[in-house]
Amino acid sequence: MFLLFVVLAIHGVVVEADTKTFTWEMSHINAAPNGVNRSVIGVNEQFPPPTIIVSKNDQVVIQVTNFLDDGESITLHTHGIFQNGTNYYDGVDQVTQWLFPPNFQYLMGSGVAPGQSFEYNFSVGNQTGTYWIHSHIKGQYPNGLRAPFVILDPESPYECDDQLVLSVSDWVRFSRPVYLTIV
Ligand SMILES: [Cu+2]
Secondary structure, eight states, rough: OOOHHHHHHHHOOOOOOEEEEEEEEEEEEEEEESSOOOOEEEEETTOOOOOOEETOOOOEEEEEEOOOOOOOOBEEEEEOOOOOTOOOOOOEEEEEEEEEEETTOOOOOOOOOOOOOEEEEEEEEEEEEEEEOOOSSTTTTTTTTTEEEEEEOTTTTTOOOOOOOOOOOOOOOSSSHHHHHHH
């Protein structure tokens, strides 16, 4: 341990991991991002969902509760995050995440069932940059359940006055069940 500290001190790099906790309660709300009112999936009754901002080496805890009223379960997939050693928190339904709670008989898919809560808990390791987090069930992410996921680098050699994340996506006038039928 001492040797490790010396090595890090020589390089001037002693990065402490912090724990960042987020509470995300998903429910259907109405929103009109293009001027046409429609049902979307909101996070804490907010649309678009909030941007998650953490720092390199942080431990990320996302406490999810599913309040959707259409019987669907939910997962959160952290797109592009390595999830070394925590593959079960990567949120790909029926691949890395199955039913919660275990053995819950639910026909609409895997993930966090309606009325249930689940806690994702993983480290971002030494990754940095801008990624995104989104539902990995059915068409929930074009229905609104996606957000930027930013990992800041405290040791970045670049300086700037401010940082702005622009989230761009296709958008249709209909809620997900309708446009899946059309396609
Ligand atoms: Cu993805």
